Amino acid sequence: MSITPTPRILVLGASGLIGRFVTDDLRQRGCDVVGVARRFSGGQRVSPDDLELPVMAMEASALAELIRARDIGVIVNCLGVLQDGPGSDTGAVHRDFVVRLLSAIRQSRRDVRLIHISIPGNETHDRTAFSTTKREAERLIAASGNPHAILRPGFVIAPSAYGGSAMIRALAALPFELPEKERARPLQPVAVEDIATTIAWLAARPLDDETTKAVTWDIMQPEPVTLGDVIDRFRVAFGTAPQPRITLPKLLLDAGALAGDLISRLGWMSPMRSTAVAELRRGVSGDPQGWISATGIVPKRMSEVVGARGASIQDKWFARLYLVKALMIASLVLFWLVSGFIALVISFPATTAILTSRGWPEAFAVPFAAITSMMDMSIGVLIAFRCTAATGLVAGILLSVGYMAGCAILTPDLWREPLGALVKTGPAIVLMLVALLTLDNR
Known part of the structure; x- marks a missing residue:
């Protein structure tokens, strides 16, 4: 008996936690x-078939051409965003894109199975834009035929961690505990290997198999488990x-979620945002018996x-x-902004006096002090925004080294001042280097 080969599979969102593992x-x-x-990190693009494409901006016709050109038989949609913000629109990613994807499948005139990654839970409990748009996508797919x-x-x-899974690892490694009410929330886990096994099983099924033509499965271990x-x-x-x-305290969790919402406006995708806390308090539960019975997979x-x-040791580090990474970034932003502001606004006469007392002409000392202070604040602004943080950190390191070298040449006596301001610049450089080396999220 001949075995039907598995059709070519297209994984959308192949840089995410689920998408990357499933692809590999x-x-x-x-x-x-x-x-x-949309973008792969340096270590993720391991094959010529890993394509960087502006998927969210592609019209249905362009998606249809991708399906035809690549001879796609199965599409796995792993695209998703947690919360609305700059560059993130839950409605556009979860609902509007699915509309275009379904249209593209029709336009391609190919027989394609769509495997869509959604969220568990009772839809009557959907409250956030994340959950409601995920559920809208489910209804669109179910009605498509x-x-x-x-x-x-x-x-x-x-094996890897991102967002909420990274936050749970941090809570486990550090001496903090969640309030008892949050610890008691249901959180039925699933190994990412079981998701990949399910997708491989589905991809090998013939499209005319009535038992798998239109299914919705909760995928998780059946035993009840809590977040704690x-x-x-x-x-x-x-x-x-x-x-x-x-x-x-609960108040601290709410304050952390508010802070996460605010910094998301700067491009930082904090796992601690209002949507994450709301979904955490809702819990993660479901009934996987339909999935287990149909596939024979033992979760x-x-x-x-x-x-x-x-x-x-890598996991522990x-x-x-x-969480310390966020503290590093915040402290460096404040360090550069506040130090520049103090030198320019509060203590500007004292700043210029340091230079003039060492023989610098006032016509040179005043603009020099003003420019360097504004450079300090500019570095703080660059580090504050995710898209320019690396540039700001490199600039901060170079400027700090420049300050140290310049003072050694022009004002060497500053190295001997009682509070050791220049000596403390060295640890600041190391902190910026650590922040730069840990900037990647994936």
């Missing part, structure tokens, strides 16, 4: 996979379970994917530094 896993299974993302599978994974546990259970399991892996902990238990063996 399917290729390891021997599947022909085209991965598409196109062969489809809507997958609703639980809390995804993967997941965090505790990571603590076992990190070896931090016996630590004394400080319980974070991995949390104990099989977390804590089965001790965490590596990442978890410990994840």
Whole structure:
């Protein structure tokens, strides 16, 4: 009996937590996979079939041409954003794009199975733009008549971490505890391997198979688990379970969500935003029996994917530094803005007096002090915005080295001043270097 080969698979959102793992896993299974993302990080683009395309800006006709040109038989849609903000529109990503994608499949005149990654939960509890637009997309797909599978994974546990999964690792590694009410929220996990196995199983099914022509499955372990259970399991892996902990007050969580919303306006995609907190308090639960019965897949238990063996040093460093990274960026922004402001506005006469007392002409000292102060504040502004943070950090390092070298040549006595201001510049340079090296999110 001949075996029907698996059709070529197109993964949309191949740079994300689920999309990247699924793309790599399917290729390891021997599947022909085209991965598409708006942008890949340096270590993600591992194949000529990893394509950087402005998917969200592509019309249905362009998507249809991509499907035809690449001879696509299965599309896996992993695209998603947590919250509206600069460059992020939940309606555009979750709903409007699905409208164009369904139209593109029709225009391509090809038989294509659509596998759509959605969210679990009862739709009567949908409150955020994230959940309501995800559910609108589900309804559009179900009404299209196109062969489809809507997958609703639980809390995804993967080898890599991003967003909420990174936040849980940080809570497990640091001496903090969530309030008891938040710890008790349901959070049924799923191993990302089970998602990839499900997609591979679906991709191999014939399109005319009535049992898989239109399905919606919750994908998660069936045993009830809480958010506190997941965090505790990571603590076992990190070896931090016996630590004394400080319980974070609910007010602090709400303040953190507000701060996350504000910094998202600067391009930083903090996992601690109002939508994340709302979805956390809603919980993650579902009934995976339909999925298990149809596929025969036995979902991995949390104990099989977390804590089965001790965490590596890379895991521990990442978890410990994840929240500290935000503190580093914030402190460097304040350092440059405040120091420049003080020198330019509050203590400008004293700043110029330091230079003139050492023989600098006032006509040169005044503009020099003004320009360097404005340069300091400019660096603070550059670091504050995600898209220019790397430029600002490099500029801050170079300017600091320039200050140290310039003072050594022009005003060497400043190196001996009692508070050691120039000596303290060295650790500031190291801090900026660490921030620069940890700037990547994926």
